[in-house]
Amino acid sequence: MSKKAVIIGAGIAGLATALRLRQAGWSPLVVERAPVRRTGGYTVTFSGIGYDAAERMGILGELADQHLTPDRMNYLKPSGERRFTVPGPTVRAMLGRRALNLMRGDIEDVLYRAVAADVEIRFGTTLTAVQQDRSAATVQLSDGTSVRADLVVGADGLHSATRADTFGPERDFRLDLDHMVGVFTLDRLPAGVTPGATETLTEAGRTLAIIATGDRRPTAFFGYRTSDAAAELAAGPQLALPAAYDRMGWAAPEVLEQLAGTDEVYFDSISQIVLPSWRRGRVALIGDAAWCVTLFAGFGASLAVAGADALGTALERHGADVDAALAEWETGLRPYAEQKQRLGRQVRGLYAPADRTRLFLRDLPLRLAALPPVGRLLQRRLQLTE
Ligand SMILES: Cc1cc2nc3c(=O)[nH]c(=O)nc-3n(C[C@H](O)[C@H](O)[C@H](O)COP(=O)(O)OP(=O)(O)OC[C@H]3O[C@@H](n4cnc5c(N)ncnc54)[C@H](O)[C@@H]3O)c2cc1C
The missing domain is CATH 3.50.50.60 (FAD/NAD(P)-binding domain)
Structure with missing residues (x-):
């Protein structure tokens, strides 16, 4: 048996x-x-x-x-204008041969x-x-x-x-890493977001990304710093996310509007x-x-x-x-x-850098990623190659 x-x-x-x-x-x-x-x-x-x-x-x-x-990864300014773009072929090269x-x-x-x-x-x-x-x-x-x-x-x-x-x-x-994550599927692509791309706006302590790849429904990703994960969890995504993304420009207001209409949100502390x-x-x-x-x-x-x-x-x-x-x-x-x-x-600090200097330092290798030696360095740093 x-x-x-x-x-x-x-x-x-x-x-x-x-x-x-x-x-x-x-x-x-x-x-x-x-x-x-x-x-x-x-x-x-x-x-x-x-x-x-x-x-x-x-x-x-x-x-x-x-x-x-993604066809490209666009990193944005708070106004929604592009700061820089990592082209699709570079994204694919960084991924390596035996990776999906x-x-x-x-x-x-x-x-x-x-x-x-x-x-x-x-x-x-x-x-x-x-x-x-x-x-x-x-x-x-x-x-x-x-x-x-x-x-x-x-x-x-x-x-x-x-x-x-x-x-x-x-x-x-549980070891809390002082960040929260929220993810949900959008009903429609917010105005100004490029189909086929991943677009990211990072401001001090918070990131909003919209992933609109292939024929899948677009996904909104929130990652932000917190010193009190328990309080964020107790508030729940419908209160915590609008508070954490208050006065963020670009697509944030439209994304938060769609959030209010869904109860299927993945929302948790980032903890090991x-x-x-x-x-x-x-x-x-x-x-x-x-x-x-x-x-x-x-x-x-x-x-x-x-x-x-x-x-x-x-x-x-x-x-x-x-x-x-x-x-x-x-x-x-x-x-x-x-x-x-x-x-x-x-x-952990890379996802929502605390200030503009750290944001600049985070983005530097990405801006240069199209250059082959830097792409290889990124692969090693993110352990994508073993
Ligand atoms: C935003 C985000 C991005 C990520 N990016 C990556 C990435 O780039 N690459 C990568 O490899 N991983 C990534 N991960 C992590 C990855 O999704 C998970 O680590 C992985 O899927 C392993 O999940 P799991 O099955 O152990 O747990 P889960 O996916 O949490 O599944 C647990 C299951 O158990 C069920 N369950 C819970 N409690 C009970 C219970 N009491 N009784 C019965 N059932 C129960 C749940 O409903 C669920 O179905 C990411 C995670 C997040 C949040």
């Missing part, structure tokens, strides 16, 4: 784990709190060990079909299609408790059922309930999760629940898929010895996650 895994969360980490465990001969059950599949998201760079893992898992072709690059530019929702779609036929996904359900003994774990679910499993994988993101249940309260492991160990007995954490590197590092989706592939490989190698498999998995993956967390902490 195949081994049973309960995976909490149907994001990129959870679905990739379901796919890889299925490939390893396991029988996964996925439990997702949202009542239906979450869609939408922003553009992410998918590269390095994530790209290699996707190739091994047989989904690289489908991911590559979703690849998008993907909408987060498209990665989830590809993974969902790969598992939908033979993995049960229970929507509108969460875990309420996990107990474990030496031979198995028992997961109590909010639908009143309990499931006995050889392995429980918490893939339930930054605010993981699995982590809270088995490892301890979030405040013990730093855990001394990602496993306790038969419970393992994966993706943002375990090692959230943040969008500053720009590698969360890649690490989630790489982590799922490595987990499947370790379980295949160790057969019934789940403990040995988890130990090997964590030892192999941890250096990558820690490297990206260090990068995330180093570059």
Whole structure:
């Protein structure tokens, strides 16, 4: 009989784990709190060990079909005039050969299609408790059922309930990087925004970007500094974002108007999760629940898929010895996650520089990016090439 895994969360980490465990001969059950599949998201760079893992898992072709690059990246003045432009070919060259530019929702779609036929996904359900003994774990679910499993994988993101249940309260492991992020899909392109481009306006402490790439609906991205993430979260996006973007020019008023008409906003603090160990007995954490590197590092989706592939490989190698498999998995993956967390902490100031001098310094390499030596330097600085 195949081994049973309960995976909490149907994001990129959870679905990739379901796919890889299925490939390893396991029988996964996925439990997702949202009542239906979450869609939408922003553009992410998918590269390095994530790209290699996707190739091994047989989904690289489908991911590559979703690849998008902007025709150009325009950096703007507060008036909306262009300060400078990074042309599309330069953006593509910076990305490197084994890397894709993907909408987060498209990665989830590809993974969902790969598992939908033979993995049960229970929507509108969460875990309420996990107990474990030496031979198995028992997961109590909010639908009143309990499931006995050889392995429980918490893939339930930054605010993981699995982590809270088995490892301890979030405040013990969360490192706030003093920024907030908000993302939502726009109904229409605001006036003056170029179709096909990514346009960014950065002022002291705040950035608004509009991503209008390919045939996808445009996405608005807010990233701003805060000294009190808890207060921003308590206010929620409908109050916090208009306050933080008060008196920003360009497309900001129109974007905020569209914000008022939607309740599907991704809004969170930018925080890392730093855990001394990602496993306790038969419970393992994966993706943002375990090692959230943040969008500053720009590698969360890649690490989630790489982590799922490595987990499947370790379980295949160790057969019934789940403990040995988890130990090997964590030892192999941890250096990558820690490297990206260090990068995330180093570059955090780049997204919303505190003043004009820092903004100028941030933009200098981008302005020069069209020159090949500078492009190569950027690739190394952002760790896009390994
Ligand atoms: C603005 C932004 C830009 C980014 N840019 C990049 C980039 O350029 N490159 C990159 O690689 N990564 C990027 N990332 C990060 C990337 O999207 C994530 O790190 C990655 O998708 C891993 O997510 P995950 O599956 O671990 O968690 P999530 O995507 O948070 O998924 C968790 C899932 O668990 C569900 N869930 C939550 N709680 C429960 C519960 N109690 N019970 C059941 N289900 C639950 C949620 O509904 C969700 O479906 C970016 C992130 C942001 C916010």
